[in-house]
Amino acid sequence: MGKIREINVSELVPPIREACGTMAVQYSCDILEAMRRGREAEENERARSVLDLLLENAGIAERERIPICQDTGMIIAFARIGQDVHFSGGSFTEAVCEGVRQGYREYYLRASVVDDPLYDRINTRDNTPAVIHTEITEGDGVEITLMAKGFGSENKSAVAMLTPADGEQGIVDFVVDTVRKAGPNACPPLIIGVGIGGTFESCALLSKKALLRSLNESNPDARYAALEDRLLQEVNATGIGPQGLRGKTTALKVQIEQMPTHIAGMPCAVNICCHVCRHAKVVL
Ligand code: SF4
Structure with missing residues (x-):
């Protein structure tokens, strides 16, 4: 059996906070390239100008660090956790949510989550809770892929x-x-x-x-x-x-x-x- 790796859940908070801030303002390169290719291939004048506007918006968002879209999404976390990891210092779920909470507050991202889906629908004001999916893997690594999904x-x-x-x-x-x-x-x-x-x-x-x-x-x-x-x-x-x-x-x-x-x-x-x-x- 491999040695157990101890991870304090507080270590999750800063990288999740920063990831929330970065995702909101910056497209990944593959999407930008696909939009540029789509723009070049478009024959419809109006479609071309829409794609130009989206690309211009992407540039402004990244330069000025403002969200690409007003809907800054609900966070889904896909966590792959090695079976040789032991989390200490509190709850894994709460640490993920704390990272999201800090990210949405610190970077002034719109809080879009309500506490009850049908009746109260009161905004939780910090975009938590996140939806968390966990998968147990071999080894002692921890990899969390975050997605900010617009509705x-x-x-x-x-x-x-x-x-x-x-x-x-x-x-x-x-x-x-x-x-x-x-x-x-x-x-x-x-x-x-x-x-x-x-x-x-x-x-x-x-x-x-x-x-x-x-x-x-x-x-x-x-x-x-x-x-x-x-x-x-x-x-x-x-x-x-x-x-x-x-x-x-x-x-x-x-x-x-x-x-x-x-x-x-x-x-x-x-x-x-x-x-x-x-x-x-x-x-x-
Ligand atoms: S679906 Fe939501 S996040 Fe996506 S562009 Fe439209 S408003 Fe923005």
Whole structure:
């Protein structure tokens, strides 16, 4: 058995605080490159000028350290924790939330979380709690990938319990239909995460994890990589365009993650993200 690594949970707070501040103002390079490529490929004059505005906004946000968008999102934390780690000094969950709390307060980011989803809906005023997913891995490393997810696009996401008989065409129809229903409300150009397989809840989680992959990478399985390309073409053929003002850049990328499933099913989830697809990694 490996030696147990002791980590005081207070060590999580500063890097999470800083990650929240950085994600809010700075696109990752792969998204900026994809927007520039989309701008060059656009034939529609209005779509080109929308992409120009988004790129100009990105430059101002980074230079002046102000949020890319007023919706600074709800934080989702994907934590991969080595089984040889022992956390001390308090609660892991509370430390993650403290990092988020400090980040949103210190960088004047909009607090967008309410305490009760149906009745009270009182703003918690510090963007907590975060949604935390944990995975136990081998070794003694700790890696937390944070995502600040806007809800204009989250609201347009969907899960379908497809059957094996629906096949590839069933996936394509569901993804394109979900994008059509989203229309301009998910703030295109989009990044589309697709989860295929698993169960009702695990395919939804896969579709969100798919949004974390670099836009410069395709699915390692050539069949799924080809399906990502086909889906991107079909989504862009809808003509919805940047901000829904027509054009062919409805999405920048479709990313699929797949996993084994039951013989009777083929669950499929579509997690839609706008171009403000904010994520950052904290490694301890
Ligand atoms: S969906 Fe994205 S671009 Fe639209 S308001 Fe939300 S965070 Fe901003």
